[in-house]
Amino acid sequence: MRRSPVSAAEYPIVPGFYPDPTVCRVGSDYYLAHSSFEYFPGAPIFHSRDLVTWRQIGNILTRRTQFRRGGGGPSGGIYGSTLRFHDGRFWFVTTNVGDFEAGQVIVTAEDPAGPWSEPVFVGEAIGIDPDLCWDDAGRCLLTWKASPAEGRGDAIMQARLDPETGKFDGEAYPLWQGTGLANPEAPHLYRVGGRWYLTLAEGGTERGHCVTVARGDGPQGPFESCPGNPVLTHRSTTHPVQNAGHADLVSTADGGWAAVYLAVRPRGFTPAFHVLGRETFLAGVDWADGWPVFDEGRFTVEPADTAFTDDFTEPGLDPRWVVPGSEPETITARHPSGGLELRPAPDGSPGLLCARVRDLSWRAEATFDGSGQLRLLIDDRHWYALTFDGGRVQATVHIGDIRHDLDAGPATGESATLRIAAVSPTPGAAIPGPDEIVLSYGDGENFRELGRLDGRYLSTEVAAGFTGRVLAFGSAGSPTLLRKAAYTPA
Structure with missing residues (x-):
């Protein structure tokens, strides 16, 4: 765009x-x-x-x-x-x-x-x-x-x-x-x-x-x-x-x-x-x-072209992909049929493959086979997530020491597409935050919203520290196969 x-x-x-x-x-x-x-x-x-x-x-x-x-x-x-x-x-x-x-x-x-x-x-x-x-x-x-x-x-x-x-x-x-x-x-x-x-x-x-x-x-x-x-x-x-x-x-x-x-x-x-x-x-x-x-x-x-789609068919990972506290080779492996196998980190680190969020408004999607998790995080204690496992998708929020499950829904079939989007705050909010984060899932065309959350809780002013938001893709069970990751500025 x-x-x-x-x-x-x-x-x-x-x-x-x-x-x-x-x-x-x-x-x-x-x-x-x-x-x-x-x-x-x-x-x-x-x-x-x-x-x-x-x-x-x-x-x-x-x-x-x-x-x-x-x-x-x-x-x-x-x-x-x-x-x-x-x-x-x-x-x-x-x-x-x-x-x-x-x-x-x-x-x-x-x-x-x-x-x-x-x-x-x-x-x-x-x-x-x-x-x-x-x-x-x-x-x-x-x-x-x-x-x-x-x-x-x-x-x-x-x-x-x-x-x-x-x-x-x-x-x-x-x-x-x-x-x-x-x-x-x-x-x-x-x-x-x-x-x-x-x-x-x-x-x-x-x-x-x-x-x-x-x-x-x-x-x-x-x-x-x-x-x-x-x-x-x-x-x-x-x-x-x-x-x-x-x-x-x-x-x-x-x-x-x-x-x-x-x-x-x-x-x-x-x-x-x-x-x-x-x-x-x-x-x-x-x-x-x-x-x-x-x-x-x-x-x-001229604003940077920040959009990407990655199906992980190239021999090496794009330099955008990073891992907090661990290494990509520890938590990922190429799958013979295409895509990227994701596995938990054996050392207790978050075990997440991450890419920086680069826009104020955007949409990201992850298509998983078997299971998988898509998070929006600013650190390991402040994140929103969608988890696909056991035939259902669960939305979760983690703020400091509080973790809470939001809505969940059934996922028919072996695959699901998880979507997180950052949109403008609801008009008329008395004390608006920077944005709202929308969590939804679907089959690639039809999506169901499971949660809509104030984005201020994933800000530096709340979480503290020196980093910014990243998209994080992780394992949610065995097997987890990430078929495609996509990011589009709005």
């Missing part, structure tokens, strides 16, 4: 749960990577030639040696990262909070689509949101937000690094700590002209989120704060896009500058609810008096 172009100030270049964007350019090619938290494979990576149209080319962390599982719980795993190209190689540095004491994780590749190398761990840098840069002499510098547990407070730290071994060359030292707002984090360093610029995210990744910047004569500082800080924020405004911050700048192929940043699209009555997680937006960047100036309305975006 072709949709009309809109301003990049109001529509993301990568919609859905793709937060903490980091970008680099090689010639006329741009590459964009994201945090992915507990979902494996981790760190999705995209390619573009124009900064506004992006295609996923893979996931960076495809092996458990690169992304150690740890606890595998909600909002754990892979946090903020930096993607750079240096000396003929792509470099990606990130934090796996599930393996926190191992320090920062560095992988490299000649082809950003992979394969990526085995990891180098920086055990002396305990914290989050690492950045890699190289000074004028070619020496590598690691900058990160330190963990208070390391005795450095809530500090932005830096150290000279041997990236091949993960060892420091000298002691770590503090850099600019921001403007005094809460949670200074997400440092990135850039060489622009004769100066070095350090950007931070401040204010927390909620409504107070913003981007601040400082500059100095070298990457180690000292840094002076921009008099116009914050250089990007939507806090205390009625802008339809909120929580804007965590930016990464990139020089463009035409000699200009741009920035990617995360933000959310809240809906519904106060405090408003965002359900897709933190998404990736794009702004132009100008330079005035030696400081970056964000132009959010510079780019026009």
